[in-house]
Amino acid sequence: MTVRVRVPATSANLGPGFDAFGLALTLYDELTVTPGGSGVTVEVVGPGEGEVALDESHLVVRAIRAGLESLGAAVPGFTLRCENRIPHGRGLGSSSAAIVGGLAAAYGLTGTPLDRDQVVSLAHQLEGHPDNVAASVLGGFTIAWTEGDAGRAVRLEPVEGLTAVAYVPQTRVLTKAARGLLPDVVPHGDAAANAGKSALLVAALTNRPDLLMTATEDRLHQEYREPAMPESLALVQKLRGSGLPAVISGAGPTVLVLGGPGGTSAASAPEPPDGWSRYDLGVDPVGVQVWSGAV
Ligand SMILES: Nc1ncnc2c1ncn2[C@@H]1O[C@H](COP(=O)(O)OP(=O)(O)OP(=O)(O)O)[C@@H](O)[C@H]1O
Ligand SMILES: [Mg+2]
Numbered sequence: 001m002t003v004r005v006r007v008p009a010t011s012a013n014l015g016p017g018f019d020a021f022g023l024a025l026t027l028y029d030e031l032t033v034t035p036g037g038s039g040v041t042v043e044v045v046g047p048g049e050g051e052v053a054l055d056e057s058h059l060v061v062r063a064i065r066a067g068l069e070s071l072g073a074a075v076p077g078f079t080l081r082c083e084n085r086i087p088h089g090r091g092l093g094s095s096s097a098a099i100v101g102g103l104a105a106a107y108g109l110t111g112t113p114l115d116r117d118q119v120v121s122l123a124h125q126l127e128g129h130p131d132n133v134a135a136s137v138l139g140g141f142t143i144a145w146t147e148g149d150a151g152r153a154v155r156l157e158p159v160e161g162l163t164a165v166a167y168v169p170q171t172r173v174l175t176k177a178a179r180g181l182l183p184d185v186v187p188h189g190d191a192a193a194n195a196g197k198s199a200l201l202v203a204a205l206t207n208r209p210d211l212l213m214t215a216t217e218d219r220l221h222q223e224y225r226e227p228a229m230p231e232s233l234a235l236v237q238k239l240r241g242s243g244l245p246a247v248i249s250g251a252g253p254t255v256l257v258l259g260g261p262g263g264t265s266a267a268s269a270p271e272p273p274d275g276w277s278r279y280d281l282g283v284d285p286v287g288v289q290v291w292s293g294a295v
Helices: 059-070 094-109 116-127 131-138 175-180 188-206 209-215 223-228 230-241
Strands: 002-012 021-035 040-045 078-083 141-147 150-156 163-168 246-248 255-259 277-282 289-293
Touching: 002 094, 002 131, 021 094, 021 131, 021 163, 021 188, 021 277, 040 059, 059 078, 059 094, 059 116, 094 116, 094 131, 094 289, 116 131, 116 141, 116 150, 131 141, 131 150, 141 188, 150 188, 175 223, 188 209, 209 255, 223 230, 230 246, 230 255
Parallel strands: 040 078
Antiparallel strands: 002 021, 002 289, 021 078, 021 141, 141 150, 163 255, 163 277, 246 255
């Protein structure tokens, strides 16, 4: 029996929704897992090829093992083939996709129907924060939070026709480094502005895309991270200056421009700076998908 998994890239924060908001994107990693033997064989094509470990320490393998353990099952050996499209270390949720994909594969290997809330919870434990994993599991637009140690999330239906253009630079930014730039204390006015804007962004993403520009204003994290990604902040400012709702995707350095019907059109987004790649994406509606069957 072979298990196939398709898992989406995600963009977290979306401006003011720091550590809470996630959007699933139509850019996917695909996994094929075939049980057999006693150890693991890992093949990777695409992003991560020639870089990531090909043994038990591979992130997808670790997630498969953790998923199997949580389901009370053991599969001693398997072959894992990863066809990756999500760039690594750029703020598009590749680590969450690897974890969510591995957990979903464990459900497929054991013939267990996918329990999405449980996968959010397990993936949060492995990833350490719930925002990207929530969108990767549930699809659409998600709001994630923690209760004690548990990661939780709700999915909201994004407005039809919501699009995203991702501008991806060649450089990477370590999430840890980007986090280290955040202050311990912020002015009350900034916190209040962000609370209002994040609430407004829920309205904008679900039925008022005409409000995306004002609703994506952030005062809690993006500017503080400028030293780690000056070119990304400059691009956000340039795009916003021309009326496009641009934000830093996750911990950066990717820049995301949202677009929707009646709002600003992502299609009018300009070509990327030299050396950057541009991805024209939609919103993935369903989150991770898993199929099992004989080959
Ligand atoms: N598909 C994958 N297979 C194996 N390892 C992966 C995979 N995706 C990510 N990783 C590991 O995670 C690291 C990237 O994680 P990191 O959290 O820094 O970036 P990201 O998840 O792409 O972006 P962000 O978390 O900001 O959205 C890679 O360097 C690699 O070690
Ligand atoms: Mg990550």
